[in-house]
Amino acid sequence: MSIQSKEVLNEKGQQYHICVEKGQIGKYVLLPGDPGRTDLIARFLDNPKLVAYNREHKTWTGYLDGEMVSVTSTGMGGPSAAICLEELIHAGAETFIRVGTCGRICEESYNKKYDGVVITGAIRHEGTTVQYIPIEYPAIADRHVTEALVQSAREQGFCFAEGIAQCKDSFYGQHDPDSMPNGFMLKSYWEAWKKAGVMASEMESATVFIVAAIRGKRAGALMAYEHMNENTIKTAIGAIEKLIKADRMQSEK
Template identity: 50%
Template sequence: MAKEILGNEQFHIKLKKGDVGRYVLLPGDPKRAKLISQYFDNPVEVSNNREYAIYNGYLDGELVTVCSTGIGGPSTAIAVEELANIGAHTFIRVGTCGGMDLDVEAGDLVIATGAIRMDGTSREYAPMEFPAVSNFEVCSSIIEGAKKLKLKHHVGVVQSKDSFYGQHSPETKPVYYELQNKWNAWLRLGCLASEMESSTLFTVASYRKVKAGALFLCINNQERQKQGLSNELFEDVDLVIKAGIEALKIQIKKDKCD
């Protein structure tokens, strides 16, 4: 299917080969896509359909793209599939998360080396034994970017889920026992944070032979709240946007030197 529609307009994003850059930033919120585009040189909106708000611009002379994905795995998979069909080869997720490890405070950045596959979409791409991991080069560029900007960050595994309220009010769900037992297991294993897209992104990227990484702004940490620790809501996404832009610049430079 992917090969058959390679040169045609993609069904959801309404773009064709040559309409996007090879490097793409992936926020969830369409409004955040517009914010990110303001960091590009000569930004221009190229498509806006459903949850997919797409802008092009330039970073250090390279054509780059930002595409919103909406919330969760299904729409993220569509975006990556269709963007890969028309020439994109490097993706960086720029999102938000809820902290899990007690060391992860609101306002910190979390950089995912891999993701726990609690989503449903990735199961239609790979058996559960297959790991959802970030591309080493891209992950390294994200870490370099965070260090260069002197931003507090954590590097490790995150949990990807499909149900926001399954995390935040599991006791109301018929399968509470399963949700809580698995959550406690992730905590014991040192999982840093919970979000909703990276396991799908990493799995689809592996299948499509493209590169992907992910970073998140921690907006709060329910585990810190349970322990009576400081946990003020932090929603200034400018921090994670700047880190994503810097990471993309670093990756572009690396690729040009190869």
């Protein structure tokens, strides 16, 4: 039995931050960080309509294979991503795929054959998820979502690695650790992630995985290296279509 958070609404009866109502959100939601990327992803939906735009959270809803599917931006970092997931869940969302960009860490991640990486789990090197559960609890992607992403990429001829992401809170801690008083520690961690074969560095996947798991939902993540590319969006869309089909077959049993 999962634990659900308290619903917080604004004066219009909408979810307090993302400003959507029940019935406006599909069970399946794609989660870019950047509001601008919601526009790009929404183009791949049938009959997409802008539902809400408040702060960093922009939401479109359309259809795939006749099923309502939404795209909502989380903003940057764990706190806004956690708020976004909590409120989407209250609005009826059940399955999430984070679609974003990431940096490279280990040597293998620099292989130019990769469009990006399917994130199988995340290092909780951030501060949001410890407000939910102790650090020993792992941030793991849902296996069904992960498999759908892998199959979608393979069937479309795209090349995505699979691996672990380091989820952090400080962009400049990565790119300019010498400017930080504890830069020596940041660089030491970075070397550890490299030696351990960590494939990506980004800022939201751990939060997405943890919140979804605790609330009894499922989540996965697909990251493009450095810059968003169409192959990443098409792979995520294909994965949602696979999950819709699998869920329908399961419900018919």
